[in-house]
Amino acid sequence: MAESRSLSRVEALRLGPPDWKHACHALLYAPCPGRLFGKIPLRFAVLMQMRFDGRLGFPGGFVDPRDASLEEGLNRELHEELGPGATSLLVAERDYLSSHASERPQRVVAHFYAQRLSLEEFQTIEDRATQAKDHGLEVMGLVRVPLYTLRDGVGGLPAFLSNTFIGSAREQLVHALDTLQLVPGEQLQKAVTMAQKKP
Numbered sequence: 543m544a545e546s547r548s549l550s551r552v553e554a555l556r557l558g559p560p561d562w563k564h565a566c567h568a569l570l571y572a573p574c575p576g577r578l579f580g581k582i583p584l585r586f587a588v589l590m591q592m593r594f595d596g597r598l599g600f601p602g603g604f605v606d607p608r609d610a611s612l613e614e615g616l617n618r619e620l621h622e623e624l625g626p627g628a629t630s631l632l633v634a635e636r637d638y639l640s641s642h643a644s645e646r647p648q649r650v651v652a653h654f655y656a657q658r659l660s661l662e663e664f665q666t667i668e669d670r671a672t673q674a675k676d677h678g679l680e681v682m683g684l685v686r687v688p689l690y691t692l693r694d695g696v697g698g699l700p701a702f703l704s705n706t707f708i709g710s711a712r713e714q715l716v717h718a719l720d721t722l723q724l725v726p727g728e729q730l731q732k733a734v735t736m737a738q739k740k741p
């Protein structure tokens with residue numbers, strides 16, 4: 543995994559072209575009252591995607607120098623990757639969560655946003671995702687993140703966190719689950735520890 547460091551939005555915006563490229567990604571989530579096997583609370587639906595390179599990441603991408611703002615670039619990428627179900631989606635500066643800079647394989651600042659949707663809005667995006675321009679090309683499919691841990695202590699979130707993630711996506715996910723309180727702190731910490739132990 544590429545090394546990345548966390549930095550503030552102000553610091554991040556000082557890293558400009560031609561040395562640095564900027565990318566923006568978003569975590570979309572919705573309260574989800576269902577229970578797995580009628581027992582295990584799902585709590586929230588959290589959206590990630592399987593990318594063309596076999597790694598997990600969030601929808602988004604590089605901001606074009608022609609984009610008027612980071613958020614304009616992000617919304618353009620979200621519509622391309624998520625398709626017609628995301629037409630009314632508008633991620634704004636108030637949804638900003640974090641920035642990470644990495645130097646390899648190229649100098650990139652990755653900005654991260656999160657937006658809460660209704661479950662209906664979330665499902666509309668999922669239902670129509672196969673009509674997206676990038677479906678089957680840059681995006682192989684959408685996935686929901688399992689937020690629970692099964693009785694064996696590995697299944698669920700720990701096993702999910704053992705996958706391979708692109709760039710800072712894994713750090714972004716863990717940070718967002720914590721900050722947005724989508725997973726109780728102690729349970730999240732255990733899942734992270736278990737994922738590190740898993741061969």
Ligand code: IMP
Pocket residue numbers: 565567598599600601602603604650652708709710711714
């Ligand atoms: P691309 O999607 O492969 O074009 O990636 C554009 C840049 O964003 C690369 O530097 C990736 O490492 C980075 N990137 C892609 N997806 C994510 C993500 O979900 N979180 C953080 N960085 C990402």
